[in-house]
Structure formats: structure tokens, C-alpha cells
Amino acid sequence: QRKLVASGGGSVQAGGSLRLSCVVSGYPTNDYCLGWFRETPGNKREGIAAIDNQGNENYEASVRGRFIISTDNAKRNLFLQMNSLKPEDSAMYHCAAARTTGGYCYGLEFDYSGQGTQVTVSS
Numbered sequence: 001q002r003k004l005v006a007s008g009g010g011s012v013q014a015g016g017s018l019r020l021s022c023v024v025s026g027y028p029t030n031d032y033c034l035g036w037f038r039e040t041p042g043n044k045r046e047g048i049a050a051i052d053n054q055g056n057e058n059y060e061a062s063v064r065g066r067f068i069i070s071t072d073n074a075k076r077n078l079f080l081q082m083n084s085l086k087p088e089d090s091a092m093y094h095c096a097a098a099r100t101t102g103g104y105c106y107g108l109e110f111d112y113s114g115q116g117t118q119v120t121v122s123s
Contacts, residue, residue: 002026006095009117022078022095029053033098033105038091047108085121092116
């Protein structure tokens, strides 16, 4: 059964940190790129981080240097460490997967996602 279930969101002050987790099932990393996107109340969807089956990481410019994407060794859990958070990072965060060849990531767009987790950053 395919599953992408995110957790770990919450409310934090600007400059703080949060670590998001995602349980991944049914998306073998030889066929899928894994990552995160976020949605704002205006329904703007933005891909922010991706990781391929070799561990190569890709980030959207506004989060590069502040966010770190990772997986566990079994690639059953996906993480997003978010540091130096800003109010503009407030959004619903979703873990996601993109069908690909060889598990490589070719961007920050995804085909599948699950229930998100809300992140709110106050100034």
C-alpha cells in the first residue's frame, strides 16, 4: 500500500527550528525521487527539497543552506530539518514522490503526496 504520511509540524518563532518526518511506503527509491513541497493559504505550491537514491540533494533557492533533507538507511522515513525559520516559511508541508528513472531527481515537481503537516512561523 502506498503511503506518504508527514508529521512534526508546529508553531515556532522566527529563527527557530523544526524537524519534519515522513513515513514512506510503496515508493521504491530505484523508481521514485522523494522530496517535500509546501502549500500556502493562497494555494501556491512550491517544491522545496528532493533527494535521490544516491543521496544527492536538491533545494529551492529560498531554503538552500537552511533546510536539510535526509532519509534513513532503509529509506522508509524521510526527514526535513528546517533551521533559521522565517515567517514566509509558514505553509502546509507535504512529503512527496516523483516517478523517475533510476531514482534520480530531475527537479522539484512531484506526482504523489500525502496528508501534510502545518508549519507556522511567527515574527
